[in-house]
Amino acid sequence: MIFDASEYHVQLRVISQPQYLCVIRSAINVIGGKCGLSSTETDHVVLAVDEALTNVIRHGYNDAPDKSIDISIRPLNEAAGQGIEIVLDDECENVQVDQIQKRDLSELRPGGLGIHILYRIMDDVQYDQRPDMPGIRLTMRKFHKEPAD
Amino acid sequence: MSQTPQISGLPNGVLVAISGDIDYSCSSQLRTVIRDELDKKPQLMIIDLAGVPYMDSSGVAVLVEALQAQTKGKRKLAVCNLQEKVRGIFEIARLDMVFKIYNSVDEAKEA
Secondary structure (H helix, E strand, O other): OOOOHHHOOEEEEEEOOHHHHHHHHHHHHHHHHHOOOOHHHHHHHHHHHHHHHHHHHHHHOOOOOOOEEEEEEEEEEEOOEEEEEEEEEOOOOOOOHHHOOOOOOOOOOOOOHHHHHHHHHOOEEEEEEOOOOOOEEEEEEEEOOOOOO | OOOOOEEEEEOOEEEEEEEOOEOOOOHHHHHHHHHHHHOOOOOEEEEEEEEOOOEOHHHHHHHHHHHHHHHHOOOEEEEEOOOHHHHHHHHHOOOOOOOEEEOOHHHHHOO
8 A cells, every 4th residue: 555645634743652642532533523434433433543552652662752653644435435544653663563463352351452442443454564664554444334224 | 530539438348430531641540549449458349430531441451450350359340430432442342241330339339
């Protein structure tokens, strides 16, 4: 998938400090509706993005407070319907794509829920090594679905 | 969290009332407060989430740890007053069948 920054309507850069997670949540909360998502779908996407950012801060950057994460957002209007695409670019040097795995929920334990939540909420989730520099690119898509009768 | 959790004694345990969003910025603070109460080995710990509009998996992890500690000691943990978004993450993480969830503190006291 070729990333063309000019296609993205909103671009944000956040420093790797958890105190700013609420800022990104607020932004996604507003943008979700503009991309045709229902309020429940938007709530879920907010959670998915929050989980993805937390994983970067916690596991990718080992809680270092001075790293950056770029967030690019665009509406989707495709055969699959209206929706939202969110791309997170980090600069983690110690994580490989094949290390990122969701865990089995049958075991009750505190950690590892974030990736599972992300996959459950989003319709498409794709992790790639960034081609131009060290780091991971996470591309997530969520499409609006009419509620079943 | 917007403020430190409020701790109240119960005849058979403790009530922990939390307010504000719970995310990675404050979940370690919450963990400390709850562990301090778990160390006192309450027969029943009720966690009141009425004031929590949002919780991510780092907050859920704190509650799972508390549930495991209470279960291991043959004691009880109940959560109550979940707002819609918080109930949502419990359902997505399939924890709504694991926790004892009540609609009010009074109901949870009967746990």
